[in-house]
Amino acid sequence: MDILQYESKIWATADLLRGCGIKESEWPSFMMPFFALAMIESRLVRMFDELKAEIGQDAFAKIHKDDLYDLIKDKGQGYNIFIFEKSQSLTDICKNDKSFDIDFDAYLKGFDGETRDLLGVDAAEGEKFLDIKGVITKLKTKKVLLGYTKLWAEIDLKPFNNSEITTLEEHIKRKWADISAETAGEQYTPDDVIALIAEIIASKIEESDTLLKIYDCTCGGGNMLFGVEDRINQKFKRLTQTYGQDWNDALYALAKIESRFRPDSKIEHGNTLVEDKFDNEEFDVVIANPPYGVSWKGYQKDIENDKTGRFKYLPSISDGQLLFMQHLISKLDSVGMGVVVHNGSTLFSGDAGSAESNIRKWMLDSDIVEAVIQLPTDEFFNTGIYTYLWVLNKNKQAHHKDKVMLINASDKFRSLKKSKGSKRKEVDEVSRMEIVATLTAYKDNGYARVLEKEFFYFNKQAIMLTNVDEQGRTFEAHLPMKEDKFGEMKRVNSIELTPTKITQGELELTEFSITKYDATEYPALDSYCMVAIKPLVAQLDYKEKALVITTADANYYYDSDQETLIKEAGGIKEALGCGKIVVSASHKKATKKLAERIEISVELTADYQKDYEIIPFHKDPAVNQSAIQAFMARYVSKPFVYLENVVGVELNFNKIFYKPETLDPVSKIADEISDLDKTLKVLEAELAL
Incomplete structure (x- = not known):
């Protein structure tokens, strides 16, 4: 016998669910506990028959109930009072319509504790597993419990071994997966x-x-x-x-x-x-x-x-x-x-x-x-x-x-x-x-x-680029050298200006140490800084719109055409090299000498830009470093310093197995266009008649 003959029969049980208005997406939750019930009963009956054959009918008839229970328990496959003590199956339970509800409940409660738990016979909220209790309640409400149980009782899996039943189970689960x-x-x-x-x-x-x-x-x-x-x-x-x-x-x-x-x-x-x-x-x-x-x-x-x-x-x-x-x-x-x-x-x-x-x-x-x-x-x-x-x-x-x-x-x-x-x-x-x-x-x-x-593997090499203007100049050259705490001479990060005025379009700032604010609108000075001043300063983008910083002796601004900072004093313009104008606002707490205030500051810095390059990896460290340096020499033209190198890993099937589409030669494409042109002319001639 082919066990898959039961696949359509099992799935036919869903016809009853459809007929009483249960959504298709809910069918698996109704079918799972009854399918499990059919599997359990068939295997217990099969195990019981094998046990009888092993012991012999005469000897089996003389076994005391307690000894029989121990024998079956040792098998570790479960127990059911109706199957083992009363020789009754689900089919027998379904024969008496009048006592079915009571008998079916007793049949389910006749299983061993673990089986009841798995089926959800006595399920409390949150301990449902297959929740046959909940399913039964819903089927009773629909008045189809007996009819639905009878359909499952007709599915006899006893002739089949574990592997065959597993095969059937896979097919049924697959259909559940579909929906x-x-x-x-x-x-x-x-x-x-x-x-x-x-x-x-x-x-x-x-x-x-x-x-x-x-x-x-x-x-x-x-x-x-x-x-x-x-x-x-x-x-x-x-x-x-x-x-x-x-x-x-x-x-x-x-x-x-x-x-x-x-x-x-x-x-x-x-x-x-x-x-x-x-x-x-x-x-x-x-x-x-x-x-x-x-x-x-x-x-x-x-x-x-x-x-x-x-x-x-x-x-x-x-x-x-x-x-x-x-x-x-x-x-x-x-x-x-x-x-x-x-x-x-x-x-x-x-x-x-x-x-x-x-x-x-x-x-x-x-x-x-x-x-x-x-x-x-x-x-x-x-x-x-x-x-x-x-x-x-x-x-x-x-x-x-x-x-x-x-x-x-x-x-x-x-x-x-x-x-x-x-x-x-x-x-x-x-x-x-x-x-x-x-x-x-x-x-x-x-x-x-x-x-x-x-x-x-691949190298993700981080570098710090120093951007330069059209003449290859950078503002970094104007940054003074200073001895750090280790005694090494290093360039400072920026030069601070003392502005008298900041202008951008119609916006003009002339106050750079702010102590006053509207107390009816802002609860405190730091709030005024956060809500009003910082957003205002943040919009002062020197590249988006002409921004002029005026000091006591010069004007400073960025020439976007030359990509350079300009210092203009006495009518003379000096290109300082590629750099940034950084305007910032910060709230300062009161000190012994100074009151609480908002300070607006301006700095000129070199235009540094962190970048990453993805470079093939070599397992030999020396070869790997040489490959990185060769890559940089070939593809990076701006001044830079090396930062951290991180080795990444990805497995890219497209990179290895990609096959570019084969294109037709130009001559073939031209011939096809010519043929289409001739066809169009014929059609135009026919339309003109």
Whole structure:
């Protein structure tokens, strides 16, 4: 039997929801608890039948109820009084319309405590998980509870094993993802991407008698975690153990229910970034598809105060993807590997020196990134953007060390005959095998490059430029030298003028030490300074409009045509070189000698400008510095001094794989224009008739 025959039958239960006016976006919240109920019952019945067969019918009939309970409890898969003690199923409960409400309530309360919690049977506010209690209340209000329950009772999953039910669950979650990004779709990873991740992992591990521990820190409903495990188990005899954590109530409950029917699986509830439920564990394999572009502002203080040491740098508060990446790396054992799904922002967001760039640099410095694979667009159900697989490996082969492989798999797909939400493509099996073979070979080909990790580094060299006028002059030459506290002679920063008048257009200032103000309009002198004087002074831009500073012996202004400061005295103009006129206002408190006042000051300074140059990086420090100097000599013509140099890291697929569009030769374009011209003349002739 093909379990996927039940996909349409399960989805048909939504017809009843539609018929009673429940919005499509709300369907997953109604379907999740009943789907979980169907899964739990089918697996408990299957387990019960296997237990009977194992013990034998005669021996089984003689087992005392308490002993039977202990036997089932040891299985760790749950308990239900109706199933195990009364041999009744959900189908039996639905047969009696009159007693259904009472029987159904008793059936749900007949589960063990953990199952009741996961289903939300006794849910209080804030402890809902699958919230079947709330769903039942809504269905009762709509008077369709019995009818809806009967539809689910008809779905018999008992003939199918765990892996088959997981496959069905993935398909159902995918449909939920199509209609609601706020539920399962928020964490849903397509089956073809899961298969590719599993193939990558399979290419890195070997048969062993040691346990393979697989961890997903944002496991959602468990589709990727359990999907990878099932595929690994198909290829290897090696025992596996799965660990997962998620803080979405409903998705956690689904994953937890699934985990109880697997040989060795541990699923925990909670925010991984705030409370790691596996803080003492390390893993052979880590996988995750953390949420994209989700703010971590709500738990900022917890992360800033984190004492685990897992967060080397804190990225922009608007996107926590690289927090999850750092957490996952911290969970790898000494030879562990991982595959993490991200969008493009983790490749290049943040400038050199930013947390994002520093995280990438730390990852490459640690030589933990083996490859990054660009997937096709339109691969996921709720977004059409490019997504990327980061392949992490603490046990790189010798010829992989200090290298990173970029694989542009954007063309490795098969178009779907029918779109599934935003998903229009899939990485089919042929493409998956080709991608894995390319990764394994670790050699350049038409869509893959192996590069030294330093290729992705760049220098962001800061410099302080000294702007000059048309004659190459700078006001810096007029700044006097002065001995600093270390005994070195250095130029002062500015020359202060003593103005008698400041003029700009119709504006004229003649008072430069202000002690009076309108007390009816301003509460104090400092308020007058802040509200009235500083804004007035701020508009005195010497470049925007002619600004003249008059002193006792000269006028000073800026000649924008020559880009120079001019000193005019006695009818003689002297070009002082490129510089700035800085007018400022400040409030001064009263001293023993001077009253409280507002002082307006004027300074002439050189025109310094901080700039940055992006320069390719060389891992040899001497070569790197020589390259920086050669770059400056070629491209920077103004005087400058070096400031700080910050090394940034970004992984730019477009830079490496960009192929310029091939343009037709001019002769061909000319022939096409000529043909069009002839066609137009024929049409004009026809219109003239």
